[in-house]
Structures are given as structure tokens and as C-alpha cells.
Amino acid sequence: MTTSVIVWDRESDPPTDMKEILSWQSYVQRSNVSSIPLYLENHAERLKKKYLAFIHDLGESKIGGKRVIDHFSEKDGFSFWWMTLLAEKSPLKSPGIYDCLRIMALEEILLERKPSGVILKSFNRELGQIIHVLCKNLAINFTWQPGDRPQKEWSLRKLYRALPYPVQGLVWFVVHLVTRWPLRNLEAPAWFSGEGDIFLCSYFIHLDPVSCAKGHFYSRQWEKLPKYIHDSGRRTNWIQHFMPNPVVPNVQTGLEWLRSFNLDSEKQGKHSFLDTYLTWKVVVRVLKNWFWLNALSWRLRKIQSAFYPKGSAVWLWPILRGDWWASVNGATAINNCLWMELFDAALGDMPRQKTGFYLHEKQGWESALIRAWRKHGHGEIIGVLHFPEAFWLLSHFDDPRSVQSKQWCSMPLPDRIAVIGPVAWKAFTDGGYRSEQLVEVEALRYLNLLKENEEPAPGSANRQTLKHSVSASAKGSVLILGDISPKLTHNFLGLVENAMKLLPSNYKFTFKPHPGNAISLAKYPGLQVDEIEDALHRILADFEVVLTTCNTSSALDAYLGGLTVIIYSDGRSFNLSPLRRHSDVHFISTPEELAEVLQKGDQNTAVDSEYNEFFFLDPELPRWKKLLQRNSN
Known part of the structure; x- marks a missing residue:
């Protein structure tokens, strides 16, 4: 057993005159300092799998003799559980996940070093609580030295976050209705209903401003694919997520552009915003479902005891409780209810679509889309990756047991996932996906990497040098x-x-x-x-x-x-x-x-062989053509 260790959670560098320091928020290592983030990186595979297993087990845990997943279930076998921040696992929406992984790394370090005590130097109350419980479970003395908490300036955002979660939810909903209600002014398109017509769901960002301002729809997320679909004699129906951005800064610009696209719908496709389907009936149904989730949160009030990873002394509730409450009675909860109703209205209004594509990011709205798609009897739905896989983007990964489950209320998955390169293919198969659940397609957003004058013959693009000549x-x-x-x-x-x-x-x-x-x-x-x-x-x-x-x-x-x-x-x-x-x-x-x-x-x-790891690239789109031709038969 060693002497006490200090967990250093400060903006400043740890002092040099202290022994046995564990740095919480830095990769810096020296004689007396070890880095917890670096330990996490060095043992990433094991700790990542451990966290994914924890989320699976949390959904499967029973409260009142019933699985958590089943508590969230609808009559049609869909569970709101899969739309919660916990099940989504996005580090961008849930930064506390990083703390969870660091705590799991700290547990392993403490088990290895066996210190007599832990001294925490941190302003973070949740971190103090969670390390206190960890040390208690490991029979290690614990001392917390928070110091003087720095004064932070107040802002409307911070004031909003200080509100009770149900109040946050209502405030978010009112603001969303006020800002998006004008999108109802878009004329509902007479959707294409041909056997070969294709549905696409996308974000109204990453648009080419010059083309779109002239009435020519061009999305950098889909690049040349819409043109190929049109040239092959098929038409497209688009549902767009409106998101203010520098190119489309306001609702008025979005409405003007969509109207201009719809004037030439045979070539540009028929477009509508998802929020165009806002009605008072939708509002009432959203509130009804949200009140149901609020009542459910009371029935699941004892869930804190399930926040221990299997075989671990770490209690993750202090870090993840914010995600839990946001998902059951806060802004995330009411947003999820809204997505459910909007996709139900949009896809119920649309004639049967044999084939549909959407941008696959494993966000909550995708579950609502898949549920509504199948509820209204549409055909095959395919999620399309549009950026390369990142190891720590946990929203793209699940415990294999979740992926392979055939139980009631199992995880909503598309019929297939369109994979844009070998790295992503391996990540999915390693994560429990069967090869028949995947399909190869060219990485549309990265076709511009090919040299203009040296485009390879179809099928040989992966051997092509992609480097640009820097001026x-x-x-x-x-x-x-x-x-x-x-x-x-x-x-x-x-x-x-x-x-x-x-x-x-x-x-x-x-x-x-x-x-x-x-x-x-x-x-x-x-x-x-x-x-x-x-x-x-x-x-x-x-x-x-x-x-x-x-x-x-x-x-x-x-x-x-x-x-x-x-x-x-x-x-x-x-x-x-x-x-x-x-x-x-x-x-x-x-x-x-x-x-x-x-x-x-x-x-x-970088050498040419490395390019093959990331993308399937071919300007002739042979993989996309094969997929579309198969779905047209």
C-alpha cells in the first residue's frame, strides 16, 4: 500500500513539490504526475466496452419487476428509452460521459496502486461525491479540498440551466414553437408517389449558398447523388431539419429557398421542413406524452441504485443524473415527444415510399423516424454514414447484446446501414452487426479528394493518390x-x-x-x-x-x-x-x-495505402448505383 494520492482537478498545472499526483484534466506526465486521461487512452478498448455494457445493463435492469426499457414502452413495441441521452451516448450532448470513463480509469489505478487515501482538489461537486463513494466502497480514506470556487458570470443560458428540469422543458417547447411556427407557412407539397421515387431525410445545413440562392438545391452532405437519382429517371421527396446557420440564418431564408426548389420539383425534388407539420393537435399530443414521461420518472425514482457498472465500485449516478432528468421530464424529453409526433404526421401524410435514406448519426430523432416509417407501412429504410468513424463517438457504438436483441422493445435499427469505408465497416462488425445489415457506398462528401485530372476507372479509386498540390x-x-x-x-x-x-x-x-x-x-x-x-x-x-x-x-x-x-x-x-x-x-x-x-x-x-482505410471513393458511384438499382427492382 502506498501513501495518499492527490487527484488534481484544477486549471493550473499541478505543483512539482507534491508526491503521487493523478491529473484529472491533462495529458501532462512527469516524475510525480500521472495522467488519468492518458491512462484512459492507453486502455481505451477495455474501458469503452465496459461503459457500453453498463448502458445495456441499465436498460435491462428491473424496477418493480419490469425492465427499464419496458417502462418506457409504447403499445407498438417502441420504447422511449432509446431516445434518452443515456441510450444515445453522445459525448457532444452528454459531456459527463467523459467523466464516467475517467472515473472508471481512476478505479483501476486505485486498485493497482492501493493508496492509503485519496485527496481530491476540485471545485466539482459531482466529482467529489462520486470519488467519495468510490473510496468508501474500496475502503480508502477520502479528503476533499474544494478550495475557493471561482465566481462565474451569470447568463441567460446559465439561468435556464438552473431551472427545474420540467420548467426547462416547457421553456424550450415554448421557444421552439415561437421560432418554428412560421415554418407552417410552407405549402404542403404534393409528394411524389411513383414506385421508384425515393425519400431522403437530411439537415438543412452544409448547403452551397450560390447554387441554392439561384433555386438549385445542392447539399454537400449528399453531393452528386441527387443528380444521379434524377438522371436515372427517379424523383425525390425530402424532409429537412431546419437549423439556423451562417448560410441559412433565419426561417425566412429557409422558406424562400424551399419554395424555389419546389418550383422545379421534377429536377430538384419536393421539399418540406419537419416543423412544417406543427399543428395544435401535435402540440396537445406532445404535452400528453410529456406528462406521461413525467409520471414515469416518479415510478422510476429508485433507479439510482442501477448506476453501478457490473463488477465495479463506481457509482455513476451523480454524473449522469442530469442526463436522466433531462430525458424523462426536461427539454430532451419534450423534444423527443415532438419528434415522435412530427415524424408520425409527416410520414403518415406521405404516400408509400419503397426506399428511404437518412443521415445516420444515432441521434434520438432517428428512432422516431424509424418508428414512424414502419408504422405507416413504408419500404426499406437505410441509414447513411456521412463522416468517418471516431473511436470515442460512443453514439455510434452499442453493446453487441443491444444490437442483436430480438426482444420486445429492442433498439430501433434501419434495415441497413450504408458504410462509407473499411474502417467503419470493421467498427460495425466488431460491434455486433451482421454483414447483411451493412452495405458499401461511396463517401459522397469526400469525392472531391480525388484529383480532377486523374480520376480512376470504376472500381479502382481506392488505389488513387488523393493529395492536393498545395500552392x-x-x-x-x-x-x-x-x-x-x-x-x-x-x-x-x-x-x-x-x-x-x-x-x-x-x-x-x-x-x-x-x-x-x-x-x-x-x-x-x-x-x-x-x-x-x-x-x-x-x-x-x-x-x-x-x-x-x-x-x-x-x-x-x-x-x-x-x-x-x-x-x-x-x-x-x-x-x-x-x-x-x-x-x-x-x-x-x-x-x-x-x-x-x-x-x-x-x-x-501519409502514404497512399492509408487512404484505403477511410473511404470507398469512385466518381462513377458504382456502389451507390448497385444499391439504388437493387431497390428499384
């Missing part, structure tokens, strides 16, 4: 890519701002915001950058270096384009980059590290 004027030019997370983007830009003070003046920085997260650069007066919103593939050749966060897959575009890639990952959240284990990609966490990497000038050393 001579790009020397010293750095492209900064924004993130969809406001908090991560703020920390990231602050780091770049501080790094600029350490760099010579010959670097030229340009910032491209994420389409779903508008940023005011005025908040960063020391950040001397230009701003650009052009499509990424059109501007990459103008830069030598791409700097981004660990949350976005855009780094992969730059990597395959031959640029030097630097990724910000500081240990405070999951490394969600698809380039996580690539040795020629630079991961930095401090301004000093960023300045050092930039001045060192290391080059991207």
Missing part, C-alpha cells in the same frame, strides 16, 4: 477550423490567440467557422485572422497548415489533401478525431506546443 503562395498560411461546440471553440481560439504572441509575424491565419456555430471574432482582440466561409475542399490548396479541434472530422480532409494537420486536444474531453492514432498528426494542448509545432514545420507523411 506556392500557401507557405506560412494557417487555416483554423471552428467546431460545433461553442465551449470547445472558445478554448481553442483562446489558445491560438496566446500562441500568436510566441510566433514571428510571417504567419497568416484564416478562420473558417463551423456551419452550425457562428462565432464573433471580436471576443478575441489578439486573434489577428481573416475569416472565410467557402467550402473546405475549395480552399485547402491555399493553405500549408490546418489547425482544428479534436471534435471535427474536417481534419481528415486536410490530412488526405497532404497538409500539415495540428489538432487541439487538452484532456478535458474525448479525442473524437478520426486521426486519433496517426503518428504524423500533431496533437497539442498548450500555446507553447502549438508555437513549437508551427515553427518546426513537420510535413504530412
